[in-house]
Structures are given as structure tokens and as C-alpha cells.
Amino acid sequence: MATIHDVARHAGVSAATVSRVLNGRETVDPALAVRVQSAVSALGYRRNSVARNLRRRQTTLWAVLISDIENPFFTSLVRGVEDVGRSEGYSVVLCNTDEDTTKESEYIAACLADKMAGVIISPTSDTSDVSPLVEAGTAVVAIDRELSQVTLDTVLVDNEGGAEQATRHLAERGYRRIACITGPRRTSTAIRRLRGYQRAIKATGLTADKSLIRHADFREAGGYAAMAALLDEDVRPDAVFAANNLMTVGALECLVDRGLTVPDDVGVVGFDDIPWARLARPSLTTVGQPTYEMGKSAAQLLSGRIATPGRPATRVTLQTELHIRESTNRPPA
Template identity: 50%
Template sequence: MATISDVASRAGVSTATVSRALNGKSTVDPELVARVLAAAEELGYQPNGPARNLRRQEAAVLALIISDVENPFFTAIARGVEDVAHAVGYSVVLCNADENADKERRYVDVAIQERVAGVIISPTSTNTNVDLLINRCTPLVAVDRPLPERTSDTVLVDTRQAARQATEHLLAQGYERIGCITGPAGVRTADDRLAGYRDALRAAKHRGSPRLVRRTEFKEAGATRACRELLDQAEPPDALLVANSAMAIGVLSALRAHSLRPGLDVGVVAFDDVPWAALVDPPLTVVAQPAYEIGSVAAQLLLARIADNDRAPTTTTLGARLIDRGSSHRT
């Protein structure tokens, strides 16, 4: 069985550096942390869990509370969290809040009862309440959406800017009646994507219309209904910005039911680059978010906070990129 000395030798650092890196100390250079994690993974090094737990008086378990386990965006975040946690001997318990504040609250209670070492959470809405975690000084990191009225380590994507760029792309392709199907009001990502859409229209001095906007749950069924409503109008949209990949399935279904072809008849850009996006005909233009990186950065921040819960909170904002495919072109 590999020892901490073996890891130090493989990484070319001292055993003290290995210890600090594996315990998430913020004073360790990120390059050294990466070398240590790689060495630990290669050697199959497992920290002495029971001894460490006695020192910390907690389980070597992290709770990850996500909004929707069926959404590939959140499963990719979970993989990023798990990879980082596993490399330093932590296990991850995945909790699916399903965009439901009551379920989220129950999982927060479970995290406290089980004395987890820390929590990563994607808040469901403005009703998210983490007071019990904060009062118990449980290390906490928010992902995708900031905690309402609370300051914590947070990992976000600049989706407002990404939505603006996606809408600008549709304008540049000559679409004139661009609509937006986004999530519920009060959910930060849904609000930001709608705001970015409106930013692009205003900047282009383009006449937008409230009739071309729909809010619904971040699900296929809701997007299907919303898209059908838009298409049944006297002046339906000739392009759509869609807030996530599950909703994109609903939009594509509604377009097919109306005998409309993506791109040629109605331009479509959706958030998140899922595996099937490049396989549909025409391939789907997407806003690709760095979901795995969100998870890995969040896990690193949580480990650092476990090591030092008095450090100042930070906000990390990552970028997204447009992947231009056939669904946003008329030909």
C-alpha cells in the first residue's frame, strides 16, 4: 500500500506539502496540488480515513445537492466533484433536489445529521435556506447559482453574457423574431439568460416582444408546451434561445409536430453541449458550459474551506462558448 512518502517522492515534494495539498490548504501552489493529486491517483494512495476523522470529528463525506440529476449539466458537475474528492480520500453523496425547495431542505437536514465534512449545493430558488449549515459552521460552496442573501464560496458561469452572444449570433444569421424559452422567475440562471437575450436585442436596437418570451420549468414537457404556444401565435418566432438541453428536446419535438425544420424554418440555440446535440439533423447549435470544471473547482474550494473555514469567500466565474452548428442557419 502506498504511503504519504511514496506520494511525496512521486510528486517531487515534501511530505508536509503532500499533507497540506491533500487537506485542501489554500497556501499550496495550485501546480503543486495538481502534481500531488496526480501522484496520489497513480499510486492509489488512500489517506488514513479513521485517524483523520477523529481529528476532524466528522465523516470523510461530502454532500452534493444538485437541482436535477436527469440534467447532463449537473451530472457532469457531479463527476468533477467526485474526481477531486476521490483523489484525496473523500466520498460524495449525491442528493437530487429536483428544483424542489422542500426536498432541498430535507437533504440539508440529512447533511447535518450525518455530520458531513462539507456541502456543495446548487440552490433551487430564492427559497433556499442554508442557515442551519452556516450556524453549524459546515463548509459550504454554491455552484451554478449563488445562494440568496448569503455570502459563500461560489462557482458560476457568466450565462448572461453567453445568452447575449447566442442571441447576437441568431441576429447575425438574419433571424428577425427571436424568442426565448427560459426557466422559472427567481432562478438566477433563468433570469440571467433572459436578461442576456434582452441585452442583445437592445444593443442591436431590435424590437423585441414580450409575446416571444416564455417561462416554464427546466423540463422537456414545459418547453414543449411553451414552444407550441409561441408557434401558434399570429406572428410566431423565427428563432429561439432555449435555456437548457432538456428544454431543447421539448422545443425540437414541438417544431417537428408543426412540420418546421430547425435552422431553415426556426433557428435554435440551446444551452449545454450534450452528446446527442451533434447527432440530430441538423446538428444543434449550443452554448457549451464547462460543467466538469465547475464541479472540480467547487470541490477544490470546499476542501480548502474544510482546512480553513475562516478564509474569505470567493466567487469564481467561468466562461461559456458558442458551438456553431446547423440549427442556427437558414441553409
């Protein structure tokens, strides 16, 4: 493999001149620059990015820390980050924290050790500790979930509004015992979606019943277990609002195993659109999130934070959209 010294000998210049040309310095004589570029092409020289980054304060890498790589919600979100990152000259590294605070801390340490230019994080908890990144001057943006102990650039959706709209829709369709399967108490999304559900129950005049609320883990198995517990109550629910896509899948599996039909026995609304939501039978009513736009907005904030570290933190809240399909298709009361 050709080295910078090979290029210098081939072009008849010094290694320092080659370095200045490759780094875009305008102080090099144009004729020499042409000779260097010709030598680079002739020898097939490729710059050692690792060594170059070691000489710099940071790399041209962004890290995206997501809480569950198996959740399709993150697919489009990460694509939005990557598209903006590449246009800005950054490559994106994906890290899966698996809803585990220990793994999250390890990845944060790795981001510092590897001199990441910026980090976008979907925190495992509202109290996730990103202070090592902030104190080191690394640009950080929170996405999907809020952090309570530090003020950062943050990209969210209107979780309360989306949950309220979903629950109101069930009430308008004639369902009266509407259950809610929400996520862990430590996450802002679970808290806010539960608040939206409760607000709709109150606004529609339905009876608030704590036995209709279950906290799960944002995973499929958690949704299944929560739905099973709801069905085992003395009086079962006639509808359920599940606060993320994987728990919706688990709840549907449980209803099938119990021999209950959707929407006649139990109406179902999920939060997050699912790729096959329109293809399932019955098709699934969902609260859609603009996931690509979330990733794009977070990446734009990160780029802006890198360029202007001292500017005030920005909070972006995007709107959700209720997609009404067959899983709530009970005629209105």
C-alpha cells in the same frame, strides 16, 4: 469478522496500541507497529468507519445536492467534484432535490445529521435556506446558481454573456423574431440568461417583444409547452433561444410535431451542450459550459473552506463557448 481486540491478541499488544497504529500515531514503537500491521493483514481486519466517524466531529463524506438528476449537465459536473474529492480523501454522496424546496430542506437536515464534512449545492431557488449548514460550521459551496441571502463560495458561468452571444448569433444569421424560453423566475440562471437575451435584442436593433418570452421549468415538458405557446401567437417566432438543454429538447420536439423545419422555419440555439448535439440532424447550435471544470473548481473551494473556515468567500465565474452548428445555418441577411 475480526475486531480490534482480535488484532490486539494476535499481535500481543493492547487495543489502545492497535488504535494508535491505525490512526497513524508516531508515538508507537516501530517494532510494535510492524506486529500490528502484520496482524491486521493476517486477520483481514477492516476498520469500522461508521463507529470511527461517530467519534469524530464529521465524516469524510461530501454531499452534492443537485436540482435535477435527469439533466445530463450534472453528469460531468459531479465527476469533477468526485475526482477532486477522492484525491483529497473524501467520498461523494449525490442527492437529487428534484427542483423541490421541501426535498432540498430534508437533504440539508440529513447532511447535518450525518455530519457531512462539506456540501456543494445547486440551489432550487435563489432564496434556498442553507443557514442550518452555515450556522453549524459546515463548509458549503454554491454551484451553477447563486444564493441571494447568504454569502458563500460560489462557482458560476457567464450566463449573461453566453445568452447574449447566442442571441446575437441568431440575429446575425438573419432571424428577426427571436424568442426566449427561460427558466423559473426564482433562479439566478434563468434571470441572467434572460438579461443576456434582452441585451442582445437591444444591441442588434431588434424590436423587444414581451410576447416572445416564456418562463418554463428547466424540464423537457416545460420547453415543449413554452414552444407551443410561442407558435400559437398571431405572429410566430422565426428563432428560439432556449435557456437550458432539456427545454431545448422539448422545443425541438414541439417543432417536429408542428411540422416545422430547423433552421429554415425556426432557428434554434440551446444553452448547455448536449451529448448528441453534433449527431442530431440538423446538428444543434449550443452554448457550451465547462461543466467538469465547474465541479472541479467547486470541490477545490470546498476543500479550501474545510481547511481554512474563516477565509473570505470566493466567487469563480467561468466562460461559456458558442458551438455553431446546423440549427442556425440560415444564410446571413
